[in-house]
Amino acid sequence: MEQFKGQPRLPKFAVPKRYDVRLKPDLVACKFSGSVYIDLDIVADTKFIVLNAAELSVNAGSVSFAHGGLSKVFKPSKAETFEDDGILVLEFVEMLPIGSGVLVIEFEGILNDKMKGFYRSTYEHNGEKKNMAVTQFEPVDARRCFPCWDEPACKATFKITLDGVPSELVALSNMPIQEEKLNGHLKTVSYMETPIMSTYLVAIVVGLFDYVEDHTSDGVKVRVYCQVGKADQGKFALHVAVKTLELCTEYFAVPYPLPKLDMVAIPDLSFGAMENYGLVTYREIVLLFDEQHSAAANKQRVTIAVAHELAHQWFGNLVTKEWWTHLWLNEGFATWVSYLAADSLFPEWKIWTQFLDEVAAGLKLDGLEESHPIEVEINHAAEIDEVFDAISYKKGATVIRMLQSYLGAEVFQRSLASYIKKHAYSNAKTEDLWAALEEGSGEPVNKPMNSWTQQKGYPVISVKVKDQKLEFDQTQFYSSGSQGDGQWIVPITLSCGSYDVRKNFLLQAKSETLDIKEFLGCSVGKAGCGGISNKDNALCSWIKVNVDQTGFYRVKYEDELAAALRNAIEKKQLSETDRFGILDDSFALSMSRKQSFASLLTLLNWQHVRNRLQHFPKLQWWHRSLQWPITSQMGTKRTIGRFWCAFHPELPATHKNSIKNRPANKKMEGKGIPGTPVAGFQARLPALSAWSCSV
Template identity: 60%
Template sequence: MEQKQGIEQFKGQARLPNFAIPKRYDLHLKLDLSACTFSGTVQINVSIVEETKFLVLNALELDVHQVWFTNSHGQKYHPCDVVLDGDDEVLVLVFDKALGIGEGVLGVDFSAVLNAHLVGLYKCAYMDGEEKKNMAVTQFEAVDARRFFPCWDEPALKARFKIALDVPSELTALSNMPIINEKCDGDVKTVSFEESPIMSTYLVAVVVGLFDHIEDTTSDGVKVSAYCPVGKSDKGEFALNVTVMTLDLFSKYFSTPYSLPKLDMVAVPEFSGGAMENYGLITYRETELLFDPLHSTAARKQRMAIVVSHEVAHQWFGNLVTMEWWTDLWLNEGFATWISYMATDILFPEWKVWSQFLQYTTGGLIMDALEQSHPIQVEVHHARSVLEIFDAISYEKGSAVIRMLQAYLGDDIFQKSLSSYIKRYSEKNAKTEDLWSVLSEESGLKISEMMDDWTKKQGYPVISVTAKDHILEFEQTQFLSAGLHSEGKWIVPVTISLGSYERRKNFLLETKSSEVDISDLVDTSDTNLKNKETCDEQLWVKVNIEQSGFYRVKYEDKLAARLRKAIEHNSLEATDKFGILDDAYALCEACELSLSSLLSLMDVYRKEADYIVLSKLIDVCYNIVKVSSEAIPDSVNELKQFCIKSPHVSIRVSSIMLR
């Protein structure tokens, strides 16, 4: 009875008990791809930090055959009870005698089936000539390392990993670290890998299959390889080149070299996501790694560069420095998304990917304007629920608020802060607040106070702007697409340009309303500005320069008219033209701007040639006609004609209107 009550204390717990801490895993796995099974032995060096009769770790869908514990004095203990709890995904080991404080080794023999669910260690098919064969791949994030071997499957419980695999001798076996030994015994070979540095269980990876590969080396001597389906290694060349360039770029950006001796990329035929940043062994869906210069589109090439940069960035931000718990996964993903665009822009400036970033983050603006939205930071009580939480808010809003902070602080302070953060928490775990703390130290600003508004609160503001002479008046309220009014307040990093990108100003809007004097931006020696009409035309005001902030802007009629002229005269960057149109449509949809005002704005985009801006214009045209066909059916034909007038969009819009 006492033993049963003891086990009950571990049921329904979000986290593992902390009386034992893993330090090192020695894992030997035997893989049978014909029977689709695997078996193995794991020996885990643990520190017992509190006397206990229980060891509790994670295991799921594993058969446990034998368990033992050996303490530092060589005494061996066998548990009197071994309980596998599928609901809580734990393995509870009960001992007759308490295990004393100190070091020891826990050994477990286990086996399992290679599943077909794309999680844990799973099987997928590939073609070997005309024959269909099985290969094995791992996918552990967030909580599926426990399907591969018994382990303390939490990101904060980092350890070192020594892995050996028994696999068919004709296949390639890969893991996080380089191979140190291969020993053949007939049709089977044992492949042993170097011991890894300290890392989290969700980043452990194994791939066994048949591949061709190509390789290159970074300026620091890191070997980079792309493993592709047989006969398609040439299609991995672009991803390989981008990986080499981004490894060099991030080593300099973070002032910290890549921490492993190699980085492999593998194209996997069946994969649940786009890619996974396993330490030293990034797995990709085939379409995200293979590029054919003759048949792949330009859009595919650009997406591939962004995806590769994202996964390589994780080798620092996520792998070297890891979130303490899944609540902070947003920071890993939001940061990697932001910096993947930054890296792609540096490597391929002609693509103008920051314009595409706005297309990407629009989904976050739309979702976060709903009453049913949620904050970026959501408390994750059970690790398996993390996948339900991560959506457009986490990724798109997350990356957008990081970009907003970077734009406000400036490139130099932001980069210096990130370098300090990586150095301070290297091989450790960190929380969101730890990054804010480092940024505060470097900038001298209260970053946590500002950013908590954006990460712990749902929604975002719309900022109304009016002008009286050289005074701009700002007022913020929460923006809701349903048109409802809310009294939300944020600390908003506002950026302003006045008549030129050379004349700009930054300030923090910390209250519901505020006034800003922009007379210092007006060049009184400019004779053109002494004429009121010329002044009004030339001194347009653009708030949220390049749409770097995660908020919307509503201009009074006078300021909106000046911006229309600026768009007509092609005085604005594509990012700002996109943002003005996107904000205006959202405001119109929320009944905060009249349809006639939106149409007046759209009218000045008739000569627009930028792809991203045109895409937004087409979307707006389509949505207006779609809504109007139900709301004001008598005006639909006129609206269709209005949309079709633009020479750049007429063909596309005409085809939409005919549906």
């Protein structure tokens, strides 16, 4: 048995096809008992069956394997659980015959308070504290509820039955109820069999709930369950869910696979929400919206959360990652689709400008030397939780949007629909998605995108003009200012003088030079000139790289190009997202000592920049400047916020006072940086430049 310990994945001796799971939860004693009948295919000669189980008391005497073609029942000579690996090893005296059979196991467990596996959550009803039973199986905790092959690739169907449920409680699972039998004050609830799915998507909820209900245009029943008396607070999420199911059905060209969708507000949930197939669980604050008392911003939070989880019904549930290395396929796509849905449902929110929150968070984390690639090799179940981070979610979503922008929205959508149809009810790897996009677009995808998913970090693209040649150079960006050796195949988008003049190309080398006239059909003028003139003498006044910030990289412009962009900002020729992108890149480059602070503050002096940050409430400059640390060569930790009030009298007074009272401002004054606001922004640039160089 020792040979099975410490392995990243289960051996392939046996393949599960169907589970018949019976569970009897005791909400008073906070424990449960159960049995599972697993239809198996034995596919290789073996004396062992190895599956997952953790924190379960297995009744060894109940374990048996009956071969479908024989009358013989095989009993294991040993049954041992290895808790560190979450596996149950069954050893038999003789070889098990190849072919189909049924494995039977009885077990007991605890309704734990760890918010994983089969656990208990608490709520109040009529002033009395009560327990509910809830499951949270992602990533590897179905094994805490019943013995199973707890890996995404081991898909099977599931027949769930709950025994001993108090008759007044609501009992939910992935599928609709098939039969309900009353026995006094208890009931037995049986559910329809699920389609093929992974174990981490199996779900059960038992508690006291109210609900609101609606239907999609193609007849799918949608309900939102919440605590008694809060049903009205589920109406907004219900509306979003119905519309999102319809949108995803159209976008992916594949109907929602189940006859119903339940969404349940849970008081205690380890994640913000969980995409269980047909039974999505949410923290209450993420799902419920009170028209009388909730802040307007909560509508966006509910919309994004609901759309994210429902996108998973296709990307993750219908088509499932083959292994946790490909987690980003689930989370990156669901994050991207959540914004796609929100923009469709509420265009007035201008949600893609707010998507820059996701981009900025991904760039910040991935600019650290301690970051990791989107795809991470997982060698043990204990490592999986570590990849549920901003790299999988936020960088993943941004890389998807970058690819969509490069290939085009229509081509991208058609290719995704083809991918979903091909891999429905199965598993996929990252390269399967690249193959579908490559086939649908006719463009190279696999090699360029591997450079984004298989190495950490991202590049800064330096751009300059020389003799009407546009020169591009890429280096790895680290927020520390260190030099990295990464290289990417970068989907470059750029506009010249107008968003009507837009070009795309792949930057495949460290450096590349393009003839501006040949590539863009125009020449670059000096900063302050009047844009594109006429067809015979086309002259563009500015060049913006990474149009609308759809790419996951930063851009550094030479002085002449930067001046032209400042002029375009002043003339309101750039979009809000591009204005922010220029600002964010300039800030990051200054903080990493790749450009002077004088360049940053010259940019910030344009009132048109400052006046148009209203769509980025989380990213307003004073807010971020208070939080981003600078470390000097002497190791002194400071923040830009400590001298920011010296240059921005409009800084909110509460923040200004907290900044200027900090002791570090005396050090700055000693370097010629005044500690209180004074007039004349340009006059202060030389002092600041000298200060920034000394840091």
